[in-house]
Amino acid sequence: MNSKVDDRVPVLIVGGSLVGLSASLFLGRLGVKHLLVEKHAGTSHHPRGRGNNVRTMELFRVAGVEQLIREAASVLAENHGILQAETLAGMDQEWLFKEIDPGGALARFSPSGWCLCSQNDLEPVLLHRARELGGDLRFGTELVSFEQDADGVTTVLRSRESGEEQTVRADYLIAADGPRSPVRERLGIGQTGPGDLFHNVSITFRAKRLADVVGDRRFIACYLTNPQGAGALLPVDNREQWVFHAPWHPDRGETLEEFTDERCVAHIRAATGVPDLEVEITGKAPWHAAERVAERYGSGRVFLAGDSAHEMSPTGAFGSNTGIQDAHNLVWKLAAVLNGWAGPGLLDTYGQERQPVARATSARASARSAEHRHPGYDAVPGTGRQSNVLAVALGYRYPAGAVVGPDQDGPAVPDRFEANGEPGSRAPHLWVHRAGVRQSTLDLFEDSLVLLTGPGGGSWHAAAQRLAGRLGIPLEAYRISSDPQHELAPEPGSDWAEAYGTKADGAVLVRPDGFVAWRADGAVADAEAVLGDVLRVVLRR
Structure with a gap:
């Protein structure tokens, strides 16, 4: 590796999606100088990862961006609940749940609430605010290699446009580089869990008349079970922009090329129950639902966060929320060590605290997909432990870590949510x-x-x-x-x-x-x- 160092930063973040951008925002709030690199040219264009739970919104509230996010998400502010139907136009339909917070009971426990904000709307808010706080965020830049020693991490970065390379020395590296994390692989960190669960193709499309079929059913998602049109329909603007998740079976030899515009249009028409619906396909993106958790959350001065540390089924949006909460847990500890008021051993508690939460939450996410009979997922629903989603969102806790006197025998994610101020739990709102x-x-x-x-x-x-x-x-x-x-x-x-x-x-x-x-x-x-x-x-x- 080139011995010449072009730049030095306390923290280097690899990956500029939701988790990397959140880490940048949190570091900026604490005044920690950092550099973020993202190989793609800009933030996400695809409307995905839309569910931000109450705990994530609390973190964004404290970080000063909650209101900006709600403004970016205003078009979906009235969308609640999950609908299940054979076809959208048919009579066979049932609300799996109609309100996220029925009766407004959540206000007893939090100053915030859930927010439906698609990733393509949320990421620009985080990016803008992180830069305002002094973050150096470089898109179109990839990590080529890294080596660490007792004092830091030496990295080589490359501009994808010019090909120019730069050597940057960082005290610590945060790998928020996705489920197929090159950093995790380079560290030789394995994963545990069932692995792949199911595969979908996310189809963005325009259909002006679909709003008339939907009517006043302002759902977050509608699961459609017609065998000719199985999938999940999600509104983007409640008017003409929509997303449809269609089952994909690569394990049976099915290729992405088979998802032609004509096939996608026919599938969406069968799902909606409108044979002559005018559909304009605007994009397609494959995605994979999996349940995996990294065996370790870091090695030396390199830490994993978000999808590089854990993959979860998308039902309930637990994955992105868990990742943002990873970043929040890690960032204050990095700041404390860098600023000299905590010992380096504090960083060992990051994985100690977050890994058990990810294992429990990923299992809940898979169970919720089974319960909702997510298109493409053939698992049989379990015994219905999914009723108390608040226990996952607000009730997760740390039986071990940077805590004195926790209930070490208690679960990382309990079956019921209790705000009682016990060590290792989120401090109650008053x-x-x-x-x-x-x-x-x-x-x-x-x-x-x-x-x-x-x-x-x-x-x-x-x-x-x-x-x-x-x-x-x-x-x-x-x-x-x-x-x-x-x-x-x-x-x-x-x-x-x-x-x-x-x-x-x-x-x-x-x-x-x-x-x-x-x-x-x-x-x-x-x-x-x-x-x-x-x-x-x-x-x-």
Whole structure:
């Protein structure tokens, strides 16, 4: 490898799709200089990966882009639910579920909500904001090779337009380079899981009269079961732009070339039940549903995120959300190590925390595809564990990692969602008032550790302030009470201590990613010693 180094960056991101762009956004928010390279010339043109769950939208809220994303997604804002029908025009139809959040119950648990935003609309928002925050994002640039040593990673990058090569030295590399990740293969990291599940061809098309057939059924997707027209129909603009996922069987020797425009038009007409529907095919893209998880989430200074770390069936959009949440978990740890307030061992907790979540979530995604009888997937539905999707979206937890006192025997993804503030779980949402401004407790968690205490937690509060200075750790301390001298005022009727599973003189330490790192039930004789020990364990100092 060329010994001459042309550029140096703390973090190099390989891959500029949803996960890579999210990693860039999160790094930019924390002020970490980085470079992102993506081999394609621009962001995605194909409307895919559209479901952004409530946890992902919470992360985008804290990162300051939630509203921009909702504006980009406004055309599908009224689309809810999954419909199943023999044909769209026929009478045999049933809603698998009609509302994502029936009755608005989610507002008890989150300041955000689900958002249907196609990848081709979401990626430009992330790209623009990441660049505004100082990120160096280069499209049409590919990773040619990399070598790592004890101090960093030396990479060779190539412009696909000019062929010019550049050697860049990075402290760390994030591989968000997709399911067939060259970086993962270069590291020799294998995968576990059932493997390929089914294959589809995604067909984009224009059909002006289809909106009249759909009528007021504003679905996210409609699964169509007519054998001559099996597939999934997804709206792009609810008017004339649509996507159809048609089953594809390469295992039976079926080739992509067989999906001619004429065949696709006939298939869509059979699926919709409109024999003379005017259909203009505008694009085709093959995709593969699989269930695989990497055996390791990194090696040395190179880390896998998103599809390079895990593949999941698309039903429920768990894959893209899990990938964005990977990036969020990894980025605060990289920032902490690069800025010197955590030990390098903190980075070992990335895979320790995220891999079990991916394994459990990918199994849920496959089960959901079976339950919905996704076109092309022949698996038999199981026992119906899919009812509580909130447990996957908000309830995932870390039984081991940068956490003190978690339930180590509990599952990474529970069957039921409970917001109880236990160590290793997402910190509960509560509305509080800070200097007269109403905000969620989740808005407090991004660029520092946060210690929350109640009116009787003065010793914890003082200990946190002293330790922040003495240890050089970004650690904010907030007291939640109606006392005007305290930093946060609760909403009338809310009980902070009850929500977080502690007492008025207890304390809860929350990580920058909004997960509870540790919890104390009450006051102790030497709060500074106890909290100091916890910080050293969590941050691997």
